[in-house]
Amino acid sequence: MKLYNLLKNILFISNILLINICLADDYIIESYIQPENSIKIAKNFYTSKLDCNKILKNNNFIKNCQKNTILKISDNMLSDTWIKTQWALNAVKAYAGWQFTTGSKEIVVAVLDTGIDYNHEDLINNIFYNKNEIPNNNIDDDNNGYIDDVNGISIITNNNYDDNGHGTHIAGIIAAQHNNIGIAGIAPNIKILSIKFLDKNGYGTNINEILGYNYILSMKKRGVNIVAVNASYGGSYYSKATYNIIKKLNEEGIMVICAAGNEKNNNDKYKTYPASYDLDNIISVTSIREENNGYKFSNFSNYGITTVDIAAPGSSIFSTYPQNNYIFLSGTSMAAPHVTGAIGLYGSLYPIIPSYIKYRVKNTGTYYNFLVNKVASKSILNIEKFLTAEFEDNLLYKIKLKKLKRKLQVELLGIGNKDIEIYVKINRKKCKNTIKMIMLNGYAVKKFSIKHDYSNIILYNNNLISNKIAIKNKKPSKKIRRFCKAFL
């Protein structure tokens, strides 16, 4: 194509609306010719296969040459094959959330489960890869105690391939790729670290669970940015050792998102672990189902207005299954990974401070009446608000008392720079104090201590209450009188 013909047939469109006559096969040409920086269309009818590189190289008055492309209305619909079966994506406001992030490849969530089919067509690009380990040489190259752990580990078998299907289903809910095939995950651009400790029948032991958490902890300490663990399993026995290691994860900024369980139990009375361990980084998730375009409580699901934190879709969830399959499964096992994925998204934008993340998940959900007697937050996960909500006033999300040798340590965690009013209650008497909170790195932290020679003390404000500390002495000291200037 001679340049003469090209220029003869390009149309000036910078000020008049001729855009609709530029077809997909046409070219867009930006030139330096007057009027300044004008955009022109080169019709494919004349140009056929225009060589943009050649045009640019040979004509210094042409600034840019590119093929026209097709755009479409933002209808929030992906073209993954089974997207229309994924009612959960609407329920948790995932589409709106994806306007802000679809995750980052630096962010990792661990799936502590039956393994994952790491070759699945809809997961293969999102499996965590340990670049410090050389595969299949039977050597522990990165010296972390595990030979050839390139994409996770199995505590119980030689290979963490999923011989059950449960873990693969969970992995898809969290991070199936947005790639026009299969399904769409909540956080399609994060990485998944698979730790297999449950056998092919879905059973595992306490010690293997702990070894799994220990691996996660060690990888975090080696710089892998693990923000959450999905724990869609449970048992009724309390384990001090499990509590201790999940507490260590808390200190490292790793959330543990737990299935509330499928026994129709009230978890406030009948505990299920790990969901019921009382730790800042544990979020216990119950399940909802869809019915007539509305939502209801899943009839199998455990509940608990103090120990279960949030609801998420868990009935008839369509997700990935080994050997490039996809199936429907139901359970709180399917509810938890929606929250895990949401934390993967959040972690791609902001730092993870566990007590605040738990507060934020609970206080940005969508309120539903049917959840009032079921979960603490009375809400379904709302990813859009979880990622974007700004709390207007100062907010405290944690008041903690700790008894030291002769002192009582008070720790306040919140957001905002304004003063916060704190009430102190000693036995049945109460007083009020105003505390100045100062924001640093997005969070307001205040630590101070008061002498503890008084009994049964709690601190609280409008929406929070601290743990209660009981001390034998009865009379409030001068120190506490000073702390509470208007002590009653």
Ligand SMILES: [Ca+2]
């Ligand atoms: Ca290794």
Ligand SMILES: [Ca+2]
């Ligand atoms: Ca190796």
Ligand SMILES: [Ca+2]
């Ligand atoms: Ca997909």
